[in-house]
Structures are given as C-alpha cells and as structure tokens.
Amino acid sequence: MSSFRWHAPFVVLFAVLSLAVNPGTASADPTVEPPPSASVDAASSPSATAPAGTPIAPSADPTLTPTPSPVPLSFGPANARATMIAFSWTPLPAAVGYRLRLATSAGGPALHEVTGTRAAALVSGLAANTRYWAQVEALDAFGTPIGAPSSELAVTTPYPLNAPLPQVTTNSSVSVTVSWLKPAKGTTVQLEWKAPGKKAKLTRPSGTKLVKNGLKAKTVYTVRARLLKGKTPVSDWSAPTTATTPDGDPLRVASYNVQCANCRAWSPRRQGVADTIINAKLDVVGIQEASVAELKGTHTSQFEDLARLVAPAGYRMTNLVRFNCRNSKTDRKCRSTDRGASGAVRIIYNTATVRLISSGSRQLADVPGFGADRFITWAIFEHTINGKRFLFTSTHLEPRNDSGGSRHFYTIRNAQARKVAQTIAAHRGNLPVIAVGDYNSTKWDVPTNGPYDIMRAAGFIDPLGNSYHSTTSTSGATVEKRINTQFASYNDLQPQARRTDGVNGSNPDYIFTSKMRVLEWETVLKVNAAGRFIGTPPSDHNLIRATVLLP
Template sequence: MSVLAAVVLVAGGGFGVRALAQGVPAPLAPRDLAAVHLASEMVSLQWKPVALADSYEVVLSNAADKKRRTVLSTTTAVEIPGLQESTKYLVKVRGINLPTGEDKQPGKYSSVATIETPEAKFPAQIPATGFHTTDVGSATIGFAWDPIIKTKSYEMQYAVDKDFARPKAIKVDAAETKAQIKGLEPDNRLFVRLRGQGIDGKIGRFSETLTVKSVVPTEDVPMRVASYNIRCHSCGGPSWGQRRRPVVNTIAGQSPDVIGLQEAAQSRPSGFSTSQFEDVRALLTSTGTEYRVTQPAIGASQGTRILYKPSKVSLLDAGSVRYGSQKSGQNPRYMAWAVFRQRATGQEFYFVSTHLQPGKDSGAVGARNSQIRQLASTVASMNTKKHPVIAVGDFNDFQYAKFYVQSFMRQAGYIDPLGVQNRSRTPAGWAPVEKRIHTNYDSYNDSARRAKIGTANPAFNGTYLDYIFVTKMKVKSYENVINIDGSGNFRGVIPSDHNMQRADVVLPY
C-alpha cells in the first residue's frame, strides 16, 4: 500500500515520521460557529457540518487567563456549563475523521469566535461584594457586606480550617447585610465566607474568604466566683420548700460565673422529684440564666458541687476526690474540682469546692487537717501547666480556733483576699482585695434573725468559716452576701445558716 509521509513534532523534542493513509484527507475547517444560547453560566454552540468529520472537538478558553477546556461532540452542537458570568471567552471547533483501522485524522480549526457571558439573571447567584469586618473583639467579630438585589437570604460560613471541612453557618434574611460571630476565644483564627440565596431558591457562589482573628484583651476582664453552704434539706430549721427560693434569689442576685456549693444534698427533699443540688440548678436556670453542674451524677461528690454559666466559662474537665481521712460515723467529705476556660480571655483555671470535717475534738481536727493537705497536693499534681486556682468552701476552721487550714493554704501558695489573721479582726497588710462589702460580718449566721457582726469597722474582718482562696491574681471586690435591713436583721426567710461569699477576680493572662 502506498503511503504519504508527514513530518511531525514528537514528545521530548525532535521530529519523527508517521504514515498517513493515502487518499484519506483531513476534514476541512467548520464554518459559522456561533452561540445559539448564552446564559451567565453556560453556552450552547452550533456550526455547519463538514465532510469526513465523524465527531467534533470544541476548544474554549478564558480570554483573560487563557485556561482551556476541550469538549467532544458527535453532532454539530454542544452545551458547555460551568462558565463565569460577565466573562469573555474564545472558542473554536474542528472536525475529526476516524478511518477504519487508522489513527484519528483531526481537521483544521474554524475561525475563533468570541462570546461574553451576561450577568446572572438572579444577582444572588453571584458572589457578594464588599464583605468585610466591622469590629473585632476578643469574643465577638462583626461583619457587613453590600446588598444584592433579588436576594432572599444570606449565609455566612466560618471554620477553623481554610478548606471548611466542618463549617458553622449563620443565616440572616435579605433585610440584613450584617452578622456577628459570638462566643469566641481570644486569639481565635477563623476563615469566613458569604453567599446569597436568590428569590428563585438558587444558591449563589461564595465570596472571597476572609481570614480573621479575635483579639487578646488588653484590659482587666473580671470573673465572678462564689461559695455557698446552702444547708442540707434534712439539717433542721425551715424546710427546703421555704428556703429554696431565698437561696436561689441570693445566688441569682450576685450572678456568679462559677459557684461552689456545700450541703447541696444528693438526696431528694420531701415532696420533690429531684435532688437538692439539681433543684437549685433548675431553679437558677428558670430565672433566665443557664447554669450547669460539672458532675450531675448522684454520688459523684455528695453535697459538694460546682455550678457554672456556660455563657461565661467553658468546662474542660471535672472530677471529685473522696478524702482519705474521714471521721468515723460522719458523712464522708469530698472535694469537687473542675478546669474551666474563661470565654472572654481564653485563660484556663482550676476551681475547687470543698466542705471539710467540722468539729473541735482531736478526731475532727486531725481529719480536717489531713483533708486540706490532700486538697493542696491533689491540685498541685493535676495542675502541671500552673494554671490559676480558686479554692472555695466551708473549711470549718476560723481565726479563733486552730487556724491550721488558713496557715497551711498560705504556705501552699494560696491567698485569702481578706487577709484574715490568727486571733485578729485586723486584715493582714498583704490582703489584695480592693473593695469590701459586709466583710466585717461573720460568714456563719447560725440562722439567727440578727446578722452576726464581728466588728463595726467595715474595713476589718468578721469571723470566717467560709473562704475563697486564690493563687496570685487581682481581687477587685469581695462581698459577704447578706440581705439585712437598717437594724442588721435579715429580711424574710433566712436562706441558710451560712452567708454566701462572692469575689470578683481577674485571672492573670
């Protein structure tokens, strides 16, 4: 068989020779290539057929970036989707001959046709413009963007990874062109993007992705902590049904971010379907601010519990320890602990609530002293990152008793903000508290109608069984919480035989 020789460029450079079947010419260039339908994201093309073409190859390229797409068709028409709106494209077509038993014979390309896609019919399908941050804080970042006509709603997505593997979304209606991401930790980097949904229901394309980071606060961000022995429901005096609302009103009135409870019994008060500590939590939440218990299980730490606001702190870990030293025949004593992160600053800290062994006999004193040593050693062993610590509770030792607990805690690196000293009502010079409220009253009121006052001097200290111990940090204020009239008498039902202790502290950052 006779052949025609053609010189061609081969891969890697150089020239080669291939055989073309004699008498099998390549197709001529197609004519009249034109767009018969053009939309914002697709084009339909058509051209006249040419002899010898078994199929056609269409090449489309973006006039700006020269990116090419090749589409094959067995007819003289083709539809190409996935285009960009308001974009100029160049397109050409050639026929391909497929002789039996031979390689394909591509023909000549047609003349290059220019097409330009229009704007989207429903503008919500196009990316939002003007997407930017309006304010960047430590816990909140605000965004705004230009409105898009014929838009039904907007969706703002954000994620911690640029690939948006697990995005969260905030949706706003068409009347809004702004949104906020709330509840962030300081120095939190996020990737954020926006898209619209048209009135036809079609979802638009995303805007360019913004990379944002919440800031680290430069000013003090106080955190409110508290301790409250609420008196167990079976410990005598007014019933829990009479005291429960005064107890909860006392807590809600101070609105602590974290509070340690003592004698919040795990058993059910008469006529109630839940435990005493769960009743407190539920009643608190019903006042309008959600509270949670770090260990909600019955038996976790008996009446020693920790409640917290999830809106203010994030719970990272929690547990409890039954002290090794217990007084025979008495209720077992526990410490409940938790690791939190303050949402406003991102600072992590330990919080401990405890109720040490009461009593003045040698057995009680020995158990109590052993318990406080175990508390300090347990926290020290867990706190490998040296986070700030706040230890609250009814420590059952005061300045006119043994005063071992207070002395030991100071040796262990803890500070009593009030600076209570042995056998004295005068505060120590190192006491860090900046503002005092009713700290000259005793922390234990014994359910007496008249509040027990240790000294008339408001800058001095009453007698304290209940403490808020802290490691080194600012203490903006401290309040021995009592609801009394001008004569020093309690108003209404006395909530408990102990007063709630409340402090506003600033975690070191």
C-alpha cells in the same frame, strides 16, 4: 460649600458667563449654581469671551496706559469640591481683567487657564483628592499683564464622599466590635487596623460591623475607615479612633453553704437559695450541704432539685451523680465505681460564660470512721470570652468541734485540708486556681486556724487577708474593693447579722486563689440600717463572692 469672602468695591459673582476661556483650557462649569448671596444678570454681564488682540473691556480707552497698582494681588479663601474650585481675590483698581492659571505642581505649566473681568473664577472638570496650584495676574484693556502676578495658592480638592465614622466597642480583653452606618450605594467600607509596633492591616468587611477577636489585653488599637468604589477611594480616611482592651475579663466566683434539707425544711427556702445564686450573676459557685438524700415525698435529692431550679437561668451542675457506685442511685450494697460523685459538695456554673472541660472528685476520709461523707470536687473550666482556663474546687471539711482540750476534729480537718491541697496540685498543671468551700475553721479557732494555714502554706492567697486573730489589719490582702466584708459568712440565722468592728468578719467559708487580681469581694446579705436581716436568710451561711481577673 461655604460662602466666599466678597471684597469691595466689587461684588464677586460666580457667573460662568463672565469668564473668558482660552482655547485648550478648562471652562467654568455652567451647571454649578452661584451661592445664594450672589446673583447672575446675563443681560448686564460683560461678554465672557473677546476676540484675540481686542480690549477686554470695550469702554476702556486704548490710548491710555493704566498705571500698575502698588497693591499686590492676593487670593481670598478658595472653596473646593471634588471636581471644582471657586477662587476669589482682591481686585486691583487699575485692572480691567484677570487671568487665572491652574497647575498640578508648584511653578509648573498651566493645566487650566481662565480669563475674565471679575475678581473671581470657578474652575471645574478637576480630579478629586488632587493638589493644585493657582496664580492670578491682572490685565489691562489689551490683555497685557499689569504688575507682578499673585503668589501661588495651593488648594486640594476633596473626595466626593464623606468618610465613614467607625464606632468601636470593647467586648473583652481580646475582642472589640467596630460598627459604621450603611455606606452609599455602590461603595464599600475599608478599615485600617493597627496595633502598637505592628504594620497596619487593611480589611473590607461586609455589612455594618466587624468583630475583631484574638487581640491582646491591655493594648491600644487604632482604627480608621474610608469608602471605596471598586478599588478606588471615594472618601478620605476618617479620623483615627482608638480602642483599649482591658487588663482582663471579670470572672465572678463564689462559695455557698446552702444548709442541708435535713437541717432545716427545704421547701420554704429552696427558691430563695436559687435566687441568691442567680441574682449574684455568678460564673462559677461551689456549693456545700446540698444533700444526696431524697427529699420527703419525692424521688429527687436536694442537690438535684437545686440544679433544676437554676437551670432556666443557664446554670448547670458539673456532676449529677449521687453515689460512686455501680448503681449510682443508691449507696446500698455499693459496688464502688468512680463516677465523680461528691456527696453534698457540688459545683454550679454559668453555661453562657464558662465551658466545662473536665471534672472529678476525691473523698477526704483520712481517719477510720470519720469523714466518709467529706469530698473535694474539682472542675477545669474555660472562660468563653477569652479562652483562658482555670481550676475550680469546692469542699466541706469536718464540721464538728472539739471539747475538753481535745484536738481530734482539729486533726481531721487539717488532714482533710492537706488532701484538698494535694488534689489541687494533682490537677492544676500550670492553671490558675480558685479554691472555695466551708473549711469549718475561723481565725478564732483553738489552737490555730489549721486549714487556713495549710492552704496558705501550699501557696494560696486569702484575698481578704483575714489572718489569725486579725481585727483591723489585713496582712497579704489582695482585694481591691470590699463590700460587707465586716459581716461573718456564717449567720446562724440570727435576726441581727453577725459582724465585727474590724475589716473582716469571722468566716468559716473561704475563697482562696493562686496569684491573680481580685477586683471585688462581697459577703452577700440583705440587712437594714440597724444591721438586722430583712426577712429570713434562705441558709444559715451567707453567700460569699469574688470578682477576679484570670492571669
């Protein structure tokens, strides 16, 4: 309780013995101690009560009629607790005593009445969280009112306990956590939860936190809390706290050509490839050139070894089958059976953030004798944070280049790209799509960047806007933040990282999307200030990654 305002010439003392209580009225609370600045001297205090019809102050001369003071009575600040209110007022020079009346309505009958000689009173036995109206009048030596009473003062008693202070943490676009300190013994927390345009909902959770799921993205929610004892409130509501759910939940996707084990020794760089994936904190990554051939001296293929390396970090491969044969361990004397195998093209996902719903593959061979080892692998995932599903694909198109004006391999790549688009159309339904891979075609290819044009014509977006022969322009780009996009995705193991002076590098690797926000794009590499690689990259391609928001 804050201190009272004391007024000269009197020192206001909260001494219960100084209050005269009329029959049937509330009395001052003898258990309440006076403020530290006040003192109580029972010996020097006037009598708290006086017989009816006798003067309040014996020292006053009853033959004298006091002159009413022209100064009106006025209250000082009232100090209220749950069951009591301390009043003080400016004393009148002509007054010998005072009468305080307390009502539960403005101008209503007195519920409590206290008389005394001091310009202060303490009324106890009140109800918590209740509004009272107080009025005081000055009395002469015979208890007769002097002048007009004061104006009414409205005071509300507080609840006995302070309101809890809820803390709100946003978990995702569809979930928040509300937490609070352990409430007082015998009480429970009641939360009020309100969404825009909706009726407030009340809940009484146990413990000290509540996870609220099933919310709407990009929405402001209001939370407040109070304490209950049984069904009775024992605290006021806390101040409202708001929580705004974000527009979406970031999903990190990537494409990574890990360079085949037959192309370059796998053993010295296998951990580097795995660490590149793990350190990028990816949710889903499309892998290329993780060959199905067994590593020298082992019975394990390159893609199987990579799957084992990333498993401790919570990553899994959608399919661990080598061949689409009845005996899936070998393609010798293969009796064809669709097992979802996809050659050196694979998909790795983070089990903590996405859930695999279904998966499959399709061979991309379109010209006899060419492309038998080319695949698209696909998977439908569900984002565990918000339940949104999406289609993800990984592919690796024909790598050989034409010479002497030939368009042979150019034609094969285009045919394979069309099958990629057809496969996506066959499995996407209404799902958003992220299509990644090594398309083995750049904006500088002749006669055109065919696979790029085919994917764009099928309705997919290149977030970088890395269109044909572009340097500083980024037509159709959707990415909001760029990191190292000036570097090429194919590093060719050169000491000096390949880059352009423009915005985008020359990339054979792509991340295509359907319509969605792309928050960030990074070409992942470690270079010094001079643009030279720090150490030798674990693959001849740099991992490319994008952070997207599923619609």
